[in-house]
Amino acid sequence: xxxxxxxxxxxxxxxxxxSILNCDYTNSMFDYFLWYKKYPAEGPTFxxxxxxxxxxxxxxxxxxxxxxxxxxxxxxxxxSQPGDSAVYFCAAHPTDSxxxxxxxxxxxxxVTP
Amino acid sequence: NAGVMQNPRHLVRRRGQEARLRCxxxxxxxxxxxYRQLPEEGLKFMVYLQKENIIDESGMPKERFxxxxxxxxxxxxxIQQVVRGDSAAYFCASSPYTTGYGYTFGSGTRLTVV
Numbered sequence: 001x002x003x004x005x006x007x008x009x010x011x012x013x014x015x016x017x018x019s020i021l022n023c024d025y026t027n028s029m030f031d032y033f034l035w036y037k038k039y040p041a042e043g044p045t046f047x048x049x050x051x052x053x054x055x056x057x058x059x060x061x062x063x064x065x066x067x068x069x070x071x072x073x074x075x076x077x078x079x080s081q082p083g084d085s086a087v088y089f090c091a092a093h094p095t096d097s098x099x100x101x102x103x104x105x106x107x108x109x110x111v112t113p
Numbered sequence: 114n115a116g117v118m119q120n121p122r123h124l125v126r127r128r129g130q131e132a133r134l135r136c137x138x139x140x141x142x143x144x145x146x147x148y149r150q151l152p153e154e155g156l157k158f159m160v161y162l163q164k165e166n167i168i169d170e171s172g173m174p175k176e177r178f179x180x181x182x183x184x185x186x187x188x189x190x191x192i193q194q195v196v197r198g199d200s201a202a203y204f205c206a207s208s209p210y211t212t213g214y215g216y217t218f219g220s221g222t223r224l225t226v227v
Contacts, residue, residue: 004155036218043117043204043218044156089155098168099144099208101216103155 003027004092006104014112019077021107023090026071032093034101035064035075037086044089048075080111115139117207117219118187125225132192132199134222138207145188146216147180150202162188195226 005024013019023033031052036044050057050064050073057064063076077084090104118137126132138145143164148156158172162182173180177195182188192199202223206216 006155041220043119043206043220045218046216091156099146099161099210099216100158100169100172101156102158103148105153105155 002105004090004102004104006090006107008107009105010108010110012110012112013080015082016079019075019080019084019109019111021075021077021088021090021109023073023075023104024071025073025092027092027094027102028071029095030092030102031095033064033066033073034091034093035062036089036091036103037084038089038106039086047088077109080109082111082113085109085111117142117205117217119203119205119219119222121222122220123223123225125227126195127227128196129194132195132224134190134192134203134205134224135187136190136205136207136219137187138205139217142207142209142217144208144210145182146206146208147188147190148204148206150204150221152201156204159190192224195224197226200224200226 003026034049035047037047038044048059048062050066055066066073087106087108089106091101120135145162147159150156160173160180161169177193179191202221204221206218208216
């Protein structure tokens, strides 16, 4: 039962342009959403998060938007840099969970010169 | 301050053997989580442990898999009688809190069953 979905397996974007990554979820009982970035042969690293009571959170080049009515969140990276080439995972924290996260399948981002 | 340490990085086992994966959390972190990533998939939660306690093992397969986090030493994920379908990357994460934000992941152990 995949409750967190990333429907785009890959995204190619030019350096300097905006990268927009999308994530949909089906469970209304998530209280926190997170984005992780993963390079090959490394573990995921935390990027940015957003509480379910907010609709936007910004940290430098990264902004996450949450649309609860649509059960949709997105990550914007502006401007995209070559070092942003990685797999990005959307994750959600269930309200009744003791720290368990549910992850999407990931989106491979490639930033081209 | 070292991060979350997992070893070995790569592990090859023949079908029917046992696999032991180790995870040392970050200093000061008493919460450990194990996740598995199958090819082309996202990370799937397996188990959440605190020292000497299993808090949530809802993601663990019912047979052959076990986990522990003893009072002293690393957390161990043990897979008995491995099968080809166990081939995956296994990631450990630790946190100082009971919430899912504040995780630090290790670099993972890639298990290959031949």
